[in-house]
Amino acid sequence: MPKKPTSRRRLTRKQQRDIDIEIGFLEGLVRRDPEYVEALEILGDGYTKRGRFEEGLGIDQQLVALRPTDSGMCFNLACSLSLTKRLDEALNALRQAIQFGYRDFEWLLKDPDLRRVREDERFAVILALIEGELSQQGS
Secondary structure, eight states: OOOOOOTTSOOOHHHHHHHHHHHHHHHHHHHHOTTOHHHHHHHHHHHHHTTOHHHHHHHHHHHHHHSTTOHHHHHHHHHHHHHTTOHHHHHHHHHHHHHTTOOOHHHHTTOGGGHHHHHSTTHHHHHHHHHHHHHHHHO
16 A cells, blocks of 8 residues: 655654654564564655655665565655655656556655656656556556
């Protein structure tokens, strides 16, 4: 399940503290079980919420390594790559997400984490993939 962006929203001190506590707990879980996918997903989301984009990217890379054909994992990786200004890789991850079945195109077209990708002229390739998928769905 792709994470919804929270990186742009201002968090209260209490929210920040709660997320930091959650991150600490999840880091401990993941140290004990580095393949605990659900914990990794929540941890990556926590890092992103706190603006720790490089750490979130590392988690998303781990998740894609564990589940390489999961469209949601590929989508989240594209978001992290976009947030860390790695646009070539972000476009590739987005392409893979669509090829593996990602279909929430409405969200893809407005997700703030993908703003940099959408501003890139090469995003036209992704739009063509989306159009192709939508035309196949209509057939």
